[in-house]
Amino acid sequence: MGGGVSKTLGEKILSRTSGRDVRAGDLVIVPVSRVMVHDSVIDAVMAGLRDLGKEHVWDTSKVCVFVDHAAPAPTPVVADSHRVLHEWVRAQKVPTFYDAGEGVCHQIMVEEGYCEPGTVIVGSDSHSNSYGAVGAFGAGMGATDIAVALALGRTWLRVPESIKVSFSGTLRKGITMKDAIMRVVREIxxxxxxxxxxxxxxxxxxxxxxxITLAGMTTEMGAKAGIVVGTPEAPDWLWPDPGAAYLREVTIDLNTLEPQIAVPPRV
Structure with a gap:
């Protein structure tokens, strides 16, 4: 799906997954390779499935469910919600389920290989853009959109414009990539x-x-997705084209980066 026009990573992924040549601003319907659902929204997600008249998810092998946001349950109401979630997972026969204490959803999604580079993955948490750490187009969505993705195995998106952030140099001792992304947020x-x-x-x-730190923190800039270019997991085609058009370009010199502090209400 080249079309002879230079593309950003987002445009390349959404062109490939939608099966047509698309540019920023276009509307697309794309298949999702995985749907992540966590405990805090499961009641609303289940209600959304019922409203759609769907009793079962479209493909249980592509659904990952986590209890990690309110774990252990802080109130009887939340504990009952966890009970309902457990029953739903058993009824749906979802094989990929991580209970309270087994880890944080986004880290597990990336580290355990549930994120396929070059595909679209949606999650019920705003930091689902963390999946861009391995070259996936990860996007956080609300309960209704997650219910649609669970029911149909696809979602709709407006192809986003892209911002290019380039890093040069090497971090000095005591400076981390959290400092680097906080500097990016300050700039953007x-x-x-x-x-x-x-x-x-x-x-x-x-x-x-x-x-994961870089991709996940793009939420704090209002981004739809954050993708790291040239990761070891990415296929050969997953590179932005030379000459791709960007909304903005930012360069961060890691050699001179100082420790960053977020002072409320700013990031």
Whole structure:
């Protein structure tokens, strides 16, 4: 799906998954390779499935369910919600279920290989863009959209514009990639990447944990997705084209980066 026009990573992934040549601003319906659901929204998700007249998810092998947001249950009401979730997982026969204490959803999704590079993954948490750590188009959605994805195995998106963030140099001792992404947020602003796809260049060889930090923090800029370019997991085609058009470009020099502090109400 080249179309002879240079594409950003977001445009490439959504062109490939939708089966047609698309550009920023186009509306697409795309299949999802995985849906992540966590405990805090399961009641609303189940209600959404009922409203759609769907008793079962479209493919249990592509659904990951976690109890990690309110774990252990802080109130009797939440404990009952967890009970309902357990019953739903058993009834749906979802094989990929992580109960309270087994880990944090986004780290497990990436580290256990549930995120396929170059595909669209949706999750019921705003930091589902963390899946861009391995080159996936990860997007957080509300309960209704997650219910639709669970029922149909697809979702709709507006192809986002992209922002290019390039890193140069090497971090000094005591400075981390959390400092780097906080500097990026400072440069772009807490709503400066609203509904954009943020591409990170020059850091594809970082450890997964650092890449998760970068991709997941794009939420704090209002981004729809955050994708690290050139990761070891990415296929050969998953690179932005030379000459791709970006909404904005930002360069961060890691050699001179100082420790960053977020002072409320700013990130």
């Amino acid at each position: 602003g807490t709503d400066g990447a609203r509904y954009a796809c943020v591409e990170f260049h020059g850091v594809g060889d970082l450890p997964q944990g650092d890449r």
